[in-house]
Amino acid sequence: MLVSAKEMLEKARDGHYAVGQFNINNLEWTKSILLTAEELRSPVILGVSEGAGKYMTGYKTVVGMVNGMLEELKITVPVALHLDHGSYEGALKCIDAGFSSVMFDGSHYPIDENVAKTAELVKICAQKGLSLEAEVGSIGGEEDGVVGMGEVADPQECKKIADLGVTMLAAGIGNIHGKYPENWPGLRFDALENIKALTGSMPLVLHGGTGIPEDMIKKAIDLGVAKINVNTECQLAFAAATRKYIEEGKDQQGKGFDPRKLLAPGAEAIKATVKEKMELFGSVGKA
Numbered sequence: 001m002l003v004s005a006k007e008m009l010e011k012a013r014d015g016h017y018a019v020g021q022f023n024i025n026n027l028e029w030t031k032s033i034l035l036t037a038e039e040l041r042s043p044v045i046l047g048v049s050e051g052a053g054k055y056m057t058g059y060k061t062v063v064g065m066v067n068g069m070l071e072e073l074k075i076t077v078p079v080a081l082h083l084d085h086g087s088y089e090g091a092l093k094c095i096d097a098g099f100s101s102v103m104f105d106g107s108h109y110p111i112d113e114n115v116a117k118t119a120e121l122v123k124i125c126a127q128k129g130l131s132l133e134a135e136v137g138s139i140g141g142e143e144d145g146v147v148g149m150g151e152v153a154d155p156q157e158c159k160k161i162a163d164l165g166v167t168m169l170a171a172g173i174g175n176i177h178g179k180y181p182e183n184w185p186g187l188r189f190d191a192l193e194n195i196k197a198l199t200g201s202m203p204l205v206l207h208g209g210t211g212i213p214e215d216m217i218k219k220a221i222d223l224g225v226a227k228i229n230v231n232t233e234c235q236l237a238f239a240a241a242t243r244k245y246i247e248e249g250k251d252q253q254g255k256g257f258d259p260r261k262l263l264a265p266g267a268e269a270i271k272a273t274v275k276e277k278m279e280l281f282g283s284v285g286k287a
């Protein structure tokens with residue numbers, strides 16, 4: 001059964017580790033992530049962007065697939081199904097469809113409008129026992145075609161949103177989505193400390209987990225980050241393994257064209273990436 005992310009994130013915050021959010025795109029992604037979480041006894045958050053939801057034909061399909069897998073694969077670790085960077089309308093749709101957690105990304109609105117819309121969703125999620133992630137200060141890079149510049153969130157605005165009673169807060173601290181440029185200056189730990197000082201025990205979320213050096217990840221966890229989002233890294237691992245399979249001509253040997261064989265190396269590569277991240281985040285054995 002899907003669970004809210006609240007309890008797993010509070011445990012992570014108190015235990016000084018982070019829970020990974022791994023975005024899903026299809027059956028192979030979902031299966032690889034769930035099996036790895038179960039094998040490593042780690043809590044996990046499955047992230048679904050609005051684009052990925054649309055790709056999978058809609059949120060109801062996603063809920064049906066994930067619930068089916070939890071049962072058929074006998075998954076016993078805590079799993080949250082979470083909308084990633086949702087619009088207000090998208091969040092409502094996911095709540096209706098059966099997601100256990102949603103993110104409302106109102107970071108592109110003026111702060112008062114972000115506060116008003118987030119407050120509405122706090123009420124709805126509280127009634128239904130769902131967790132809610134809010135965002136302050138847009139996170140750079142590209143997310144479903146929307147390009148941000150990697151802002152540093154204003155700590156006072158973070159406090160305003162945190163005080164509404166959200167479950168977790170994503171605040172820009174110089175992190176960006178996708179691959180990091182060569183000249184990226186690194187995470188702004190000064191900003192993270194200022195945000196933490198004003199938001200208290202609120203679990204913080206680090207987006208754009210792909211390519212942040214390990215020591216920076218560990219320091220961010222020490223400073224209050226309890227959830228880290230990983231998306232691009234699984235995509236890169238899947239693509240590289242699939243490319244290798246084709247370039248080695250394996251699709252042309254025997255029944256190598258069978259989609260279950262063709263997609264297997266990519267699925268294994270996702271498992272390896274998820275395992276590496278869970279070990280780095282410290283969530284192994286915490287389920």
Ligand SMILES: [Zn+2]
Pocket residue numbers: 085139143177207208229
């Ligand atoms: Zn993000």
